[in-house]
Amino acid sequence: MIDLRLTRLGISPDRLTGLSTAEVSRLFRIVSMQRTGLTLNDGEHWITVPMAGRWFKPGSPQKPVVGDWVVVNEAGTAVATLLERRNLLRRQQVDGYGAQAIAANIDVLFIVTACNTEFSASRLERYLLIAKDAGVTPVIVLTKVDEVESVDARQNYVDAVKAIAPVVEVCAVDARDPDAVVILRSWCGPGRTLVLLGSSGVGKSTLLNSLAGSERQRTGAVRAADDKGRHTTSHRSLHALPDGTLVIDSPGIRELGLPDADLDPSTAFDDIQALSLGCRFRDCGHDAEPGCAVQAAVQAGSIERRRLDNWRRMHVEQTERREIVRSRTDRSREVATRSATTRGAGKGRGKLTGQLDED
Ligand SMILES: Nc1nc2c(ncn2[C@@H]2O[C@H](COP(=O)(O)OP(=O)(O)OP(=O)(O)O)[C@@H](O)[C@H]2O)c(=O)[nH]1
Ligand SMILES: [Mg+2]
Ligand SMILES: [Zn+2]
Structure with a gap:
């Protein structure tokens, strides 16, 4: 039984809706990821496919990862479809901002x-x-x-x-x-x-x-x-x-950067978030601002100074990162506009940048 076999790897029946019987027969879970390729398992068989193709091009927004469910092509040599994820654990790229x-x-x-x-x-x-x-x-x-x-x-x-x-x-x-x-x-x-x-x-x-x-x-x-x-x-x-x-x-993590420039550190600091409602300024940095309820809590000993310092460090980190991301986006937009203008003069509808090829 196909379903039983996949159930062993944690599939729930609702994940199978929209898939044809043929696709379900080629459905696998990614069980390991190495430079040499992805190992996939369907509860009975293990196959290895190379980490190549459109999913793995640099900048691809949806790179398959361990835990993902994928349908492979008929030859069983590549990932054809990535099933919608229930959730995704992410962190900042080790050598980038994405x-x-x-x-x-x-x-x-x-x-x-x-x-x-x-x-x-x-x-x-x-x-x-x-x-x-x-x-x-x-x-x-x-x-x-x-x-x-x-x-x-x-x-x-x-x-x-x-x-x-x-x-x-x-x-x-x-x-x-x-x-x-x-x-x-x-x-x-x-x-x-x-x-x-x-x-x-x-x-x-x-x-x-x-x-x-x-x-x-x-x-x-x-x-x-x-x-x-x-x-x-x-x-x-x-x-x-x-x-x-x-x-x-997983391998030991050396540095854990936050995955998204827009992720607000306060979401994991319920106490600071709740107290900040009492700060005089809505965008209070809980530093030297007058009327800061968070600083008052630190003074009173109900919040650890270390905790506030860590919140602030992440807050500054995220603000700086948003600026970098924004300036990069502006720059790539500029390049795209320039190249579209140049090409537009010639053959009409041209691709803006090479990056769009990856979509
Ligand atoms: N005394 C004691 N030793 C432990 C305990 N947990 C792990 N160790 C030892 O710590 C060492 C490292 O354990 P690993 O399981 O290899 O650590 P890991 O987190 O998988 O490390 P990486 O694979 O390098 O990320 C081994 O020598 C383990 O025997 C524990 O609870 N008590
Ligand atoms: Mg280990
Ligand atoms: Zn404050």
């Missing part, structure tokens, strides 16, 4: 961080913003609790998370221990897709292995001096667990 897709069609994002020097509340605030952008439920998983000596010190990590995200679930585990990771099972279930994101060495692959009950991914020791990982996992991959859960493991 967005880079991380994973698609996700139920829960496990933000993994370790109870050691890797832990950073400001970094977690960024991850929470990424989850907000995608509309995906975040869960914060604190690993390596076994390495924290006192109960109080363990609680401090949990409290630090609660201070920035009071309504987000937080779990503290020894990721190596299958009995400990059972608390993560409440987010698991047949057809549910989870993503593990976090810095290198925090234990993402270890968590996957413990949840799977077998070694699916290689893990690697961290540097003793600074708890940093060695980027053991090199590409994203989706794994089906015995209980039917689908888990996406």
Whole structure:
């Protein structure tokens, strides 16, 4: 049965509407992405297609990514159609200003961080913003609790998370221990897709292995001096667990830039957003403005100064980025107008820029 086979990979029947029987027979989920190509699975067969063609041209707005559902061509050699996504986790391109897709069609994002020097509340605030952008439920998983000596010190990590995200679930585990990771099972279930994101060495692959009950991914020791990982996992991959859960493991993230210049950092800072309604100026930067309710809350100790500083850093980052994006858009418009005017004099209807070929 086609549907049963695809259900194993998390498809829901409503996703199949509009597809012909022939297309459903060529429907696959992207389970891994490497330089050599995309690995696709339909619940029974695995095929590899090259990362080539219109989907993968630079600047393509819809590059298929792990977690996506795709229909391949009749020869099974390329992606023909990309199914509409339920959601898309994104971040800023590592060497650009656009967005880079991380994973698609996700139920829960496990933000993994370790109870050691890797832990950073400001970094977690960024991850929470990424989850907000995608509309995906975040869960914060604190690993390596076994390495924290006192109960109080363990609680401090949990409290630090609660201070920035009071309504987000937080779990503290020894990721190596299958009995400990059972608390993560409440987010698991047949057809549910989870993503593990976090810095290198925090234990993402270890968590996957413990949840799977077998070694699916290689893990690697961290540097003793600074708890940093060695980027053991090199590409994203989706794994089906015995209980039917689908888990996406990813390489360690070095820098997490916000995916979209228009994404407002305040959306992940409910407390700052609520307080800012009481600021004298509507566009208050919560810096040295008179009548700033957020600064007053910092003075009173109800908001951490670090948190406000992090909000401001992201706010400035986003403002600068919008300016860069705007000036680039203006420049490319100028070029397009100039080239259209030149061509318009000759053969009538011409293409504005080479970029339009990609649409
Ligand atoms: N003591 C302890 N060690 C852990 C825990 N989780 C992971 N480790 C160890 O930390 C090291 C790194 O774990 P990995 O699972 O490879 O980390 P990762 O997040 O997948 O790292 P990258 O693939 O580099 O992004 C390994 O030596 C694990 O055994 C934990 O909860 N407690
Ligand atoms: Mg790994
Ligand atoms: Zn203010």
